[in-house]
Amino acid sequence: MGLMVDSIWTRSRASAPARDTLSREQIVKAAIELLDQEGLAGLSMRKLATKLASGATSLYWYVQTKDDLIDLVIDEIYGEVDVPEAELAGWRAGTLLFAHSLRATVLRHPWLPEVIYTRPSIGPKAVSLGSRGLALFGAAGFTSRDLDYAMGSVMAYVLGQASAEVAMHSAVKKSGRTVEEWTGDVMEQAKATVDDHPEMQESLRRRSALDAAQLQNEYFAFGLDSLLDGIEARLRT
Amino acid sequence: MGLMVDSIWTRSRASAPARDTLSREQIVKAAIELLDQEGLAGLSMRKLATKLASGATSLYWYVQTKDDLIDLVIDEIYGEVDVPEAELAGWRAGTLLFAHSLRATVLRHPWLPEVIYTRPSIGPKAVSLGSRGLALFGAAGFTSRDLDYAMGSVMAYVLGQASAEVAMHSAVKKSGRTVEEWTGDVMEQAKATVDDHPEMQESLRRRSALDAAQLQNEYFAFGLDSLLDGIEARLRT
DNA sequence: GAGAAACTCGCACAGTGTTCTAGTCAGCCT
DNA sequence: AGGCTGACTAGAACACTGTGCGAGTTTCTC
Numbered sequence: 001m002g003l004m005v006d007s008i009w010t011r012s013r014a015s016a017p018a019r020d021t022l023s024r025e026q027i028v029k030a031a032i033e034l035l036d037q038e039g040l041a042g043l044s045m046r047k048l049a050t051k052l053a054s055g056a057t058s059l060y061w062y063v064q065t066k067d068d069l070i071d072l073v074i075d076e077i078y079g080e081v082d083v084p085e086a087e088l089a090g091w092r093a094g095t096l097l098f099a100h101s102l103r104a105t106v107l108r109h110p111w112l113p114e115v116i117y118t119r120p121s122i123g124p125k126a127v128s129l130g131s132r133g134l135a136l137f138g139a140a141g142f143t144s145r146d147l148d149y150a151m152g153s154v155m156a157y158v159l160g161q162a163s164a165e166v167a168m169h170s171a172v173k174k175s176g177r178t179v180e181e182w183t184g185d186v187m188e189q190a191k192a193t194v195d196d197h198p199e200m201q202e203s204l205r206r207r208s209a210l211d212a213a214q215l216q217n218e219y220f221a222f223g224l225d226s227l228l229d230g231i232e233a234r235l236r237t
Numbered sequence: 238m239g240l241m242v243d244s245i246w247t248r249s250r251a252s253a254p255a256r257d258t259l260s261r262e263q264i265v266k267a268a269i270e271l272l273d274q275e276g277l278a279g280l281s282m283r284k285l286a287t288k289l290a291s292g293a294t295s296l297y298w299y300v301q302t303k304d305d306l307i308d309l310v311i312d313e314i315y316g317e318v319d320v321p322e323a324e325l326a327g328w329r330a331g332t333l334l335f336a337h338s339l340r341a342t343v344l345r346h347p348w349l350p351e352v353i354y355t356r357p358s359i360g361p362k363a364v365s366l367g368s369r370g371l372a373l374f375g376a377a378g379f380t381s382r383d384l385d386y387a388m389g390s391v392m393a394y395v396l397g398q399a400s401a402e403v404a405m406h407s408a409v410k411k412s413g414r415t416v417e418e419w420t421g422d423v424m425e426q427a428k429a430t431v432d433d434h435p436e437m438q439e440s441l442r443r444r445s446a447l448d449a450a451q452l453q454n455e456y457f458a459f460g461l462d463s464l465l466d467g468i469e470a471r472l473r474t
Numbered sequence: 475g476a477g478a479a480a481c482t483c484g485c486a487c488a489g490t491g492t493t494c495t496a497g498t499c500a501g502c503c504t
Numbered sequence: 505a506g507g508c509t510g511a512c513t514a515g516a517a518c519a520c521t522g523t524g525c526g527a528g529t530t531t532c533t534c
Contacts, residue, residue: 154462160397
């Protein structure tokens with residue numbers, strides 16, 4: 001009974017490194033670079049090893065499996081997210097900063113949505129992020145379960161919206177055209193199916209009338225502001 | 238110039254099927270079954286072919302690549318989502334129904350988050366879903382860009398929250414324990430990193446004090462209600 | 475009956491994650 | 505100094521992946 005779940009985070013190095021050697025940090029860093037350049041499909045143990053000028057199977061000394069490596073990578077990324085102190089910014093402004101930082105992080109690492117939803121994030125940096133987030137919301141007056149709910153809902157929204165953005169970006173990139181051209185293509189190509197749907201037509205037309213980046217910003221802000229309004233209202237009950 | 242993007246949706250069968258033959262529908266259906274049973278990693282063309290009692294490469298007559306197949310699969314899944322008519326339910330109730338239906342669909346197909354964020358959804362059923370959603374929000378009085386933003390924000394939140402749920406479920410399943418046991422494991426295992434974070438400790442303790450499913454429901458409802466409150470307020474300006 | 479489609483599928487290729495095993499190196503003990 | 509131990513490297517091999525190719529079979533059309 002009570003057998004412990006053995007995960008990456010429980011293990012640690014036993015003594016000092018012997019000579020000029022590989023390291024987890026190094027491997028994780030290289031993996032992130034590879035992911036940023038070539039996406040999730042472009043990350044293979046062999047390619048990663050070549051990048052590190054080592055044998056492919058040497059990596060397995062530092063990492064149990066590829067999945068474990070990805071756990072490490074994800075946690076590293078969580079470390080890039082800013083969570084301001086409540087005293088400095090106040091809740092609303094602080095949360096906006098946090099949300100935008102999280103969004104920017106996802107956009108910087110577009111392969112993230114493909115992997116974060118396959119596992120809960122319980123690494124040290126993810127925990128630290130969660131903790132600082134809870135502090136921010138706690139300082140605003142949220143307590144007990146509302147505290148968790150509020151924080152979690154903001155994260156869910158931001159990750160969801162950013163993930164959708166990333167999905168579009170990657171499709172555009174794969175097509176090798178500009179965002180605007182791509183939108184046009186999609187409209188044309190989906191014409192047959194969209195024709196029966198007047199609401200969709202208008203929506204697509206609206207979409208192409210505006211600069212794509214600005215549109216995404218407004219999109220993001222609309223939902224975030226709405227959500228925060230709603231959450232804030234729950235504070236006064 | 239203006240070269241069309243060639244996608245799954247543009248192609249169509251030329252004439253009637255010849256004899257007792259495979260079909261796209263059949264393949265897609267089998268793929269979904271396989272995905273539900275074994276997850277994304279469990280879907281391979283060979284396994285799928287065996288399930289259909291056919292040769293592996295025969296599938297390539299109906300489907301250009303595995304990615305195309307997944308496009309078809311995703312669209313099929315979008316067909317499972319309910320979007321009520323505005324006249325029947327009204328905006329708020331209708332949106333709640335829609336949101337819960339979308340969430341339930343994701344929970345029914347936990348591999349979905351792993352794939353939806355790698356491509357925008359522009360298949361016929363996804364378009365139909367979007368269109369009916371826009372109709373629902375349009376009937377409530379949203380117009381122009383607010384219409385798109387409101388609808389998109391709700392989708393982003395729901396998908397984000399459901400995806401996070403699914404991430405936890407799959408970790409629990411992989412560990413082979415109950416949700417409650419697993420939560421305990423995680424707490425114990427993350428003790429070292431969590432110990433410096435008092436907010437996190439309380440949050441985790443709170444989490445284990447409540448039935449997991451009920452907690453997820455409350456979680457989901459909190460953010461959704463907040464978001465809808467905020468969106469609704471924007472209707473009156 | 476001939477020819478053209480529609481459809482099936484075995485073979486092969488390059489690539490994957492990972493295990494196993496033999497090896498090299500650095501530091502410690504006697 | 506010599507040998508042992510543990511830290512670390514890495515090649516060979518296994519079972520598996522997606523998919524292009526080309527040859528085969530079936531059915532429809534004239």
